Amino acid sequence: VVTLTALVSAYAQLDRVDQAKELFDAMPLRNVVSWNAMLQGYAIEGRAGEARKLFDSMPCRNVVSWTAIVSAYGHAGLVEEAQRAFDLTPERDMACWNAMVATLAEHASVEMTRAIFDAAPEKNVVAWTALIKASATRCCAREAFRTFKLMDLEGIYPDDVALASVLDAAAGAASLAEGRAIHSAVLQSGGGCDSNFVLSTALLNMYSKCGQLETARRIFEDMDWRSDVTWNAMILAYAENGRGEEAIHLFRLMQLEGLDPDEASFVAVLSACSHCGLVHGGQDHLLSLVQDYPSVVNLQHYACVVHMLARAGETARLAG
């Protein structure tokens, strides 16, 4: 049971929910952990209907099951359902409270998020991070910074996740002074920025949005492993800072590294062409996009090209 449950959980975490379900159905015996692992698979993908069905058919439940169903509703954007499940949860622990805070952080107002946060009997760095995110994603950077400082005053040490979230606020507001202060906190927080590529990408992005292209580039160079998001952020950094040729160059390098450009990569490179008036480059990349990567095409790509051609006065080509 333990081994098979671990496998179900692994599939669930790798977004192979349907494989997880196959295995789950084939298990001769299941305990509450097995059920929870399966439930979690649906929760991650926000498949609330299936999660609910499974939850209802569970022979027994514990607080982990309840947290998973709250989270499933949360990821699906069903705030009232999440709230109802949360209210029904017996013996709520911190993770359960955090799941509810996170749900409101993503789908409700900062005020509502703060209300549930304040009501929680205990707060750890996860709850604080969710509250920071509520402000950061709604362009309330000042409030995100305030929350971050409050957390520090409470004696809670920011981890990489918290730091990346508050960096996001600094990037959104293009607050270089705050961004640098957080960067110092990153350096103080131990591992430094080499240890975590997500955090490094957040730093890179913050400097780029603050117009500090060279600093962003230095962070990019210093990283020993770069995810696709890292590459996209760097390409976009060149695009947004008016260096279209270099954006295109980096886009090529990314492919030479064996990475497949995704939707965001093309948005970045096409917006570089648009901003810098590189009409031919834009057309070439659009062609490559629809021919070689048709599955990632979206409207944003066409918007880039339409603006680019319109600005170049090539109204005749807009039809194509």
Place this chain on the structure above:
RNA sequence: ACGCGGAUUACUGG
């Protein structure tokens, strides 16, 4: 063996 928070997107703005 199971549950909670994190980075890039043409959207805006300056």
